[in-house]
Amino acid sequence: MKIEYDDVIENYKSQIEKLSLWLWGNRIKEKHINLWLENFNESDNPSKEKQLALTLLNQFMFYDLREVRQALKSIFKDLYLAPYISEYRRQYNSYSMKDYTNYIETTLKKTRFLGVGNPSESSSLLLYFFRQKNNISKDYFTESCQFLIENHENNDIENLVYIDDLSGSGSQATKNLSKIIDRIRAIRKKSNTSISISYFTLFATSDALRYLKDFKGEDNEKLFDRVDSIFELDSTYKVFSKDSRYISDKEESTFFKQLCKDNYLKKCQVEDIQTTGECGYGNTQLLLGFFYNIPNNTLPMFWSNNPPDWHPLFKRYNKKYILGI
Numbered sequence: 574m575k576i577e578y579d580d581v582i583e584n585y586k587s588q589i590e591k592l593s594l595w596l597w598g599n600r601i602k603e604k605h606i607n608l609w610l611e612n613f614n615e616s617d618n619p620s621k622e623k624q625l626a627l628t629l630l631n632q633f634m635f636y637d638l639r640e641v642r643q644a645l646k647s648i649f650k651d652l653y654l655a656p657y658i659s660e661y662r663r664q665y666n667s668y669s670m671k672d673y674t675n676y677i678e679t680t681l682k683k684t685r686f687l688g689v690g691n692p693s694e695s696s697s698l699l700l701y702f703f704r705q706k707n708n709i710s711k712d713y714f715t716e717s718c719q720f721l722i723e724n725h726e727n728n729d730i731e732n733l734v735y736i737d738d739l740s741g742s743g744s745q746a747t748k749n750l751s752k753i754i755d756r757i758r759a760i761r762k763k764s765n766t767s768i769s770i771s772y773f774t775l776f777a778t779s780d781a782l783r784y785l786k787d788f789k790g791e792d793n794e795k796l797f798d799r800v801d802s803i804f805e806l807d808s809t810y811k812v813f814s815k816d817s818r819y820i821s822d823k824e825e826s827t828f829f830k831q832l833c834k835d836n837y838l839k840k841c842q843v844e845d846i847q848t849t850g851e852c853g854y855g856n857t858q859l860l861l862g863f864f865y866n867i868p869n870n871t872l873p874m875f876w877s878n879n880p881p882d883w884h885p886l887f888k889r890y891n892k893k894y895i896l897g898i
Contacts, residue, residue: 578620582610585627597635598864601886606630609886612874615836616828625820625829626874629812630886632819633860633875636775641863642706644775644803645699645736649707652773652801653684653734684732685715689772690749692716695865696737699775703736717753721760733757733770738863740777740802741870742855743784747796754797755790762792769798777802778810778857811858812872819860833874841877866890 586606593601606627613622636644657680661673686703688696700714720733740746754770761768772785785800809818813830820826833852852858857870867876867889876889 578618578624581624582620582627585624585631588631589627592631592635596637598637605886608884612837612840612883615832621825622829622832625825629819629860629872630875633862635862635864635887637864638702641699641738641775642702645703646706647803648736648773648775649703649709652803653771680732681709681713683730684713684734685720685730686713686734686736687715687717687720689735689737689746695863696735698865699736699738717750717757721753721756728764728766731768733768735770735772737772737774738776739861739868739870740772740774740781740785741853741857741859741868742778743781743788744855746772746785747788751788751790751796755792758790758792758794770796771799771801772797773799774802776804776806776861778806778859779808806859806861810860811852812860813852813858833872837874837883840879840882841873842879842882843873843877862887 589606590603593599610623613619613626616622661676686700688700690696704711704714735750737746782800782802782805785797788796790796808814809816811817812819813826817826853871854869858872859870861868861871867887876885876887877883878885
């Protein structure tokens with residue numbers, strides 16, 4: 574059996590090197606794979622561990638700049654613009670490109686695009702590429718606090734659109750946005766002006782979408798008027814779910830999940846274990862990464878950096894909430 578495992582391992586390594594070369598910006602080379610595979614030596618069958626680790630890596634969804642920019646284009650066209658185009662067709666009996674262009678421009682002037690969280694986080698980087706890819710004026714972008722400060726100048730703004738890369742559980746979005754959105758809505762209510770607030774992501778789990786669509790603010794009204802995602806990740810994208818698309822053999826899935834929980838996590842030494850868990854933040858169990866960072870919703874075995882006990886395959890940049898060097 575060991576020989577069979579070794580053959581599969583070499584075949585997977587060859588496939589992954591090709592994936593890295595053509596789709597992952599050549600970030601992962603054979604030496605990186607070999608060092609990472611040294612982590613998997615916690616059972617009486619380390620070859621089986623390595624084969625299962627490579628099985629997951631071979632299905633890892635890594636998004637380079639090109640794919641991220643294309644997804645941001647889809648957010649603009651399919652999630653933001655599409656409803657307004659449908660409304661234009663219902664209201665106006667005009668086939669004039671000039672009329673259509675003027676309508677879209679007027680709609681944009683009444684919209685502001687915003688990031689989620691601290692300006693130093695990934696959402697702000699996404700806004701930069703979002704503006705470039707869709708050729709949008711920088712005047713249509715702002716920050717939540719700035720919008721509040723300039724509220725007396727913003728009564729003509731009818732739409733706020735928050736852009737994010739991933740919502741695994743939905744909790745981070747509501748934590749970052751609920752208070753400020755409540756404040757915005759309260760101010761608008763006093764001035765008798767309405768505002769529509771949307772939250773769009775590149776990726777979101779089905780659980781996160783349900784949570785965000787149902788989440789209510791302090792006025793007991795839904796926090797967001799629209800919630801949507803380019804890619805919805807259902808339960809099949811959870812590595813160890815019963816209907817997982819990644820490991821079909823239930824015995825192998827149970828074997829590897831137990832190792833993740835009882836062995837690998839201890840070696841990974843992930844910060845805030847209670848929150849992050851053995852299967853990623855919120856137990857989301859994802860195999861997902863971006864060229865600028867790896868979300869903690871992804872299995873820690875891919876990004877935890879705790880040498881010599883654990884060597885990461887992908888670099889993750891953790892958020893620091895206290896001053897550190």
